[in-house]
Amino acid sequence: DRSKVEEMDVLSPCAKREVESLSPSLILSNPPYLTKKEMDEIPDNVKNEPEMALFGGEDGLLFYKRLISLSKETGVPILCEMGAEQKAGVEKLLLTKNTKKETPTPSNLFRLLIK
Numbered sequence: 001d002r003s004k005v006e007e008m009d010v011l012s013p014c015a016k017r018e019v020e021s022l023s024p025s026l027i028l029s030n031p032p033y034l035t036k037k038e039m040d041e042i043p044d045n046v047k048n049e050p051e052m053a054l055f056g057g058e059d060g061l062l063f064y065k066r067l068i069s070l071s072k073e074t075g076v077p078i079l080c081e082m083g084a085e086q087k088a089g090v091e092k093l094l095l096t097k098n099t100k101k102e103t104p105t106p107s108n109l110f111r112l113l114i115k
Helices: 015-022 036-041 062-074 084-093
Strands: 027-029 078-080 099-101 112-114
Touching (some): 027 062, 062 084
Antiparallel strands (some): 078 112, 099 112
16 A cells, blocks of 8 residues: 555644545644743744744644544544643543553653544
């Protein structure tokens, strides 16, 4: 099988319809996840990045809320990067019977698989 990559705006009101029409086997995301506080404290070299690539809402969970919702609505699993500061908030969002949460990896990163 071949992989096909599609780009989409998960915050768009049409995102659910787009996921359903594409019928992907996985949603892969590296969403912006910095909180307002983290944005104020980032190093100068990171400040050159566009804010839309870094800022994940006041609590850093804006994109996770939408990704988890899309996964639950469409049945498509998601795999995404998560900041350490978002761990507790994302865990709360994942507390449902249809969600599997993996434990931290040795490199202290967290992996999420929503199924």
